[in-house]
Structures are given as C-alpha cells and as structure tokens.
Amino acid sequence: MAMDRLPSPLASLVLLISAAIPLAAASPSLTDDSRCGCFLTNGTEDSFFSKHSFFDFRNLAQYAGVPAVIPNSADSASASSTSDYFKSTAWTDWWMVGSWNNSLNNRGDSTVLMINSPNNIYIEANNDKVPASQTFLTLRTQRLEEFQTAAEIESVSPGFQFLSMRMLARTIGAKGAITAMFTYRGADKLADVQEADLEVLTRDPRNLVHYTNQPSYTVGGDTIEKATENATMPDGLDWTNWAVHRFDWTPTMSTWFVNGKVVANISFQTPRDSSKVIFNAWSDGGQWSGNMSTFDAAYLQIQWFDIVYNSTETKSSRKRNNDVDEQADFGPHGVLAKRAGEASTCKTVCSIDETSKQGQPVMLWNNAAARSRVSLSGGLAAWIPSVVVLATFALSTRLLWY
Structure with a gap:
C-alpha cells in the first residue's frame, strides 16, 4: 500500500464514528406489556415499576354525548352512567365513580352543598378548531x-x-x-393523611398550578409552607392548553412535570404507604375553591391517562374486598416488584417515555447483564468508549507507518 493512500488519523476517526453512530441511533422497538418484566422511567431519578396501564379516550365516538345537568340534588347522586363505556370491564375493573356529598362531613369553611354525580363524567366529542382527537373524557x-x-x-x-x-x-x-389529579390515603387524624396533589384553581392566573404533599395546614389552621410549591407552566402554556401533566411518586420525593419539564419537586412529607389514584372537578364555596356564580361551570378534560406503578395488592386482598376474579394478575410488590419465580431484578426492561406510540411500551433491554439502553442517548453512551479505543488504535497504527 502506498503511503499517500493511507487515511489520515482524523479521517480514520471520522470513519469509525460514522460507522458507530447508525448503530447507536437505533430506536427501541415497540412491544407489549406482557413482554415487560418492569418499566424504567426517565425522571429526576431513574425508577423501576412493575405494572403498566393505559386509558385512551381519544377514539370513543360511539360513546360521545354531553348529558344535561341534573338540577335535583337527590337525582344527581343516584344518576346512572352516561354511556355503556362506564359499564365496561375496561372501566369498572379500574375505576369507581363518586356519588358522595359533603353534607355529613366536617365541611370546614364550605358554604355550598357539594354532590358528586356520575352524570358529570362523560365522553365528549372534540370540537376544537384543529382537534387532536375525536373525543376525550370530561369531568x-x-x-x-x-x-x-x-x-x-x-x-x-x-x-x-x-x-x-x-x-x-x-x-x-x-x-x-378546582380540578385535580392526586394520590390519597385517608386517616382519622389530619396529620396522618397521605396525599400528593396537582390542583388547578380556576380563579388563579391561567399559568399557575398548585403542587402539594398534604397536609398543607394544621388542625389549628396554620399553613405548612414546605408542603406546597406553586409553579407556573413552562413555555408560555396555561392550563387551558392541552399538556402532558406528570406526577412521579418515589420513596423520597414527589415530582411534577409539564410536557417533560420539571415544575415542582417536594421531599417534605412524601407519601409512604399504599394509596388510591383520584381525579376530580369540584367547588364548595369555601376559601380554597372560591365560589362559582350560579349556572357557571368548569371542566377537566383528559385525552389519555398513562401509569406505571407498584402495588401492595394481592389476589387474596382483592378477594377480601369481594372481587372474585382469581385470574387477575396484580403483579409484584414494593419499590422494584418481582414476578413469581424471577429474581428481584428485571430481566426485561421497558419504557413508556421513549415510545413513539403513546400507551405502548418499547423494549430497552432484555438481558439483566446487558443494560445498555437501546436509544440514541443510551446508544451513544455505550458506543463512545468503543469508538475511542478503536480510534486510538487507528492513530497508533497510522503513526507506526511513519
């Protein structure tokens, strides 16, 4: 080989990197939940979860319809479901619709009787000027x-x-x-309540959202400042815009995101114990919600809801709650739950963050020993050391020619 035909050290390096990057840029492949041992999230701290569920309200035109408001208080609480969708097992296996009222509770400073009604939960046609979906869920x-x-x-x-x-x-x-998405574990004493809230107050500026690890006040009425962060939505958004609101609950903190950007992070009195997931839209005329004018209305509208989670529930505990579905798989327990017969670490790890199709996970890796994430960022991280070694070899080889 003639000396003038040998590649320069820089050219060798460029060729090696060019060869490596296509491999690094390979996207993770779509898969389904049954193939996933656990799910890894990309929050402020990487977290593993054992289960995944997705609720898609975007293409339910067959159930769409806005029910007239029921003006009678007794009829409101006992109203039937607004469509067959809310009678389907896809819904009833996961969700209960509230019909309680505040008349028998300690109403605090509330000035209005509030009654939850199944009639206020319905599938609605999306009539936006440029609709991003056929339908959505409305509260x-x-x-x-x-x-x-x-x-x-x-x-x-x-x-x-x-x-x-x-x-x-x-x-x-x-x-x-007020509209809200939160976790909740009740208690007899206020100080023992465990709750993590995302709350929108419609009397606030439209870009302001309240994030709280409850309780945020004492029995004596004093405010607990460390429990709450009031944050503005990023990028000029406000809560009337469609946005992805995310809440991560880990053992050490509660973290909230809007469109992937962290907006609040609270480690003070982070919930510890098993809880419910709740959504609502309400007002009671109290100091917190404010008072709505007669016949005014407000709405929480949701196109989809996506969740990865760990559960303390077992088949036996579900049976004690009068659920006789012995075939149900409620998955593992704990921070990183495990499937029966498997080690405590996941062999097949998936993600709902890096997917190209909302609601369908992608495979990150399927071997516990080979935990290089199949993504652009992770791929580059995995390949760069190899590129450096090869490039060093190429440079050394080139110098030997001289």
Missing part, C-alpha cells in the same frame, strides 16, 4: 341554585405504592372551581 362541575354538582373518579385499588402517572389534559371554564 364537570357546575353551580346550581341549591347545590354544586361535581365529579370524581377514584381507583378501585387502594394499593398503589410508588408510581409515575401522566395525563394529556386541560382545564377550562369559569372561576371558582
């Missing part, structure tokens, strides 16, 4: 002459212990209402 609250009609859905299971949940959602409507 409605409206002030009537005699009471406030409201909406709440809560998980059937009280056994969620650490999770990462996301919703593509917006809040619209009049002042004086």
Whole structure:
C-alpha cells in the first residue's frame, strides 16, 4: 500500500464514528406489556415499576354525548352512567365513580352543598378548531341554585405504592372551581393523611398550578409552607392548553412535570404507604375553591391517562374486598416488584417515555447483564468508549507507518 493512500488519523476517526453512530441511533422497538418484566422511567431519578396501564379516550365516538345537568340534588347522586363505556370491564375493573356529598362531613369553611354525580363524567366529542382527537373524557362541575354538582373518579385499588402517572389534559371554564389529579390515603387524624396533589384553581392566573404533599395546614389552621410549591407552566402554556401533566411518586420525593419539564419537586412529607389514584372537578364555596356564580361551570378534560406503578395488592386482598376474579394478575410488590419465580431484578426492561406510540411500551433491554439502553442517548453512551479505543488504535497504527 502506498503511503499517500493511507487515511489520515482524523479521517480514520471520522470513519469509525460514522460507522458507530447508525448503530447507536437505533430506536427501541415497540412491544407489549406482557413482554415487560418492569418499566424504567426517565425522571429526576431513574425508577423501576412493575405494572403498566393505559386509558385512551381519544377514539370513543360511539360513546360521545354531553348529558344535561341534573338540577335535583337527590337525582344527581343516584344518576346512572352516561354511556355503556362506564359499564365496561375496561372501566369498572379500574375505576369507581363518586356519588358522595359533603353534607355529613366536617365541611370546614364550605358554604355550598357539594354532590358528586356520575352524570358529570362523560365522553365528549372534540370540537376544537384543529382537534387532536375525536373525543376525550370530561369531568364537570357546575353551580346550581341549591347545590354544586361535581365529579370524581377514584381507583378501585387502594394499593398503589410508588408510581409515575401522566395525563394529556386541560382545564377550562369559569372561576371558582378546582380540578385535580392526586394520590390519597385517608386517616382519622389530619396529620396522618397521605396525599400528593396537582390542583388547578380556576380563579388563579391561567399559568399557575398548585403542587402539594398534604397536609398543607394544621388542625389549628396554620399553613405548612414546605408542603406546597406553586409553579407556573413552562413555555408560555396555561392550563387551558392541552399538556402532558406528570406526577412521579418515589420513596423520597414527589415530582411534577409539564410536557417533560420539571415544575415542582417536594421531599417534605412524601407519601409512604399504599394509596388510591383520584381525579376530580369540584367547588364548595369555601376559601380554597372560591365560589362559582350560579349556572357557571368548569371542566377537566383528559385525552389519555398513562401509569406505571407498584402495588401492595394481592389476589387474596382483592378477594377480601369481594372481587372474585382469581385470574387477575396484580403483579409484584414494593419499590422494584418481582414476578413469581424471577429474581428481584428485571430481566426485561421497558419504557413508556421513549415510545413513539403513546400507551405502548418499547423494549430497552432484555438481558439483566446487558443494560445498555437501546436509544440514541443510551446508544451513544455505550458506543463512545468503543469508538475511542478503536480510534486510538487507528492513530497508533497510522503513526507506526511513519
């Protein structure tokens, strides 16, 4: 080989990197939950979760329809489901619709009777000028002459212990209402309540959202400043815009995101024990919610809800709660739960963050010993050391020619 035809050290390096980058840039492949041993999230701290569920309200035109508000308080609480979708096992296996009211509770400073009604939870056609979906789920609250009609859905299971949940959602409507996504574990004493909230107050500036590890006040009425962060949404967004709101609950902190950007992070009194997942839209005329004018309304609208989580619930505990589905698989327990017969670490790791199709996970790796993530960032990290070694060899070889 002639000396003038030998590649320069720089050219050798460029060729080696060019050869490596296509391999590094390979996207992780779509898969399904049954092939995933656990799910790794990309939050402020990487976390593993054992289970995944996705609820898609974007293409349910066959169930769409806005029910008229029920003006009678007794009829409101006992209303039937607004469509067959809310009678399907896809819904009832996971969710319960609230019909409780605040008349028998300690109403604090509330001035209005509030009644949750199944009639305020419905599938609605998306009539945006440029609709991103056919339909969405709506939770409605409206002030009537005699009471406030409201909406709440809560998980059937009280056994969620650490999770990462996301919703593509917006809040619209009049002042004086609250919409929320949160985890909740009740207690007899206020100080023992465990709750992590995302709350939108429609009387606030439209870019402000409240994030809290409850309780945020004492029995004596003093505010606990460390429990709450009031944050503005990023990139000029406000809560009337469609945005992905995300909450990560790990053993050491609660972290909230909007469109992938961290907006609040609270380590003070982070929930510890198993809890429910709840969404609601409400007002009671109190100091916190404010007071809605008669016939005004506000709405929480959700295109989809995506969650990875760990659970303390077992088949036997579900049976004690009068669920006789012995075939149900409630998955492993703990921070990193394990499937029966497997080691405590996952051999097959998936992600809902790096997917190209919302609701469907991608495979990151399927061998516990080879934990190089199949993504652009992870791929580059894995390949760069090899490139450096090869490039060093090439440079050394080139110098030997001289």
